[in-house]
Amino acid sequence: xxxxxxxxxxxxxxxxxxxxxxxxxxxxxxxxxxxxxxxxxxxxxxxxxxxxxxxxxxxxxxxxxxxxxxxxxxxxxxx
Numbered sequence: 329x330x331x332x333x334x335x336x337x338x339x340x341x342x343x344x345x346x347x348x349x350x351x352x353x354x355x356x357x358x359x360x361x362x363x364x365x366x367x368x369x370x371x372x373x374x375x376x377x378x379x380x381x382x383x384x385x386x387x388x389x390x391x392x393x394x395x396x397x398x399x400x401x402x403x404x405x406x407x
Contacts, residue, residue, distance in 0.1 A: 330380065331396050331399075331400040332377045332378075333377065334376070334377055335372045335378060337407075338368070338378065339372060340403065340407045341391065341399065342368055344402075344406050345358060345360040346358045346359060346360050347360075354369050354372070355368075356368045356370055360392075364392050367390060368386060386399075387399040
C-alpha cells in the first residue's frame, strides 16, 4: 500500500518527536523521547505530496523509523 505525506505531515511528526527548526533554515533537529538524536530537512513552502523515494529517506535515515508504514502509523496515532 502506498502512503502519501505532505510537508505539513512531516513537520507534525518532527514536532511530536521533540525536534525544533534551526533558525530560519529548513533544518529541524532534536532528541526524541527515546533519546535518539535526529536531523531532518523540511521544504515546507512546497505544496503537494512528498515523493515516495524522499519519504523513504526521511522515514528511515533522518527520523529513525523502521519503515514508511511505521511513520504513517505514528502520524495517525500520535499526531
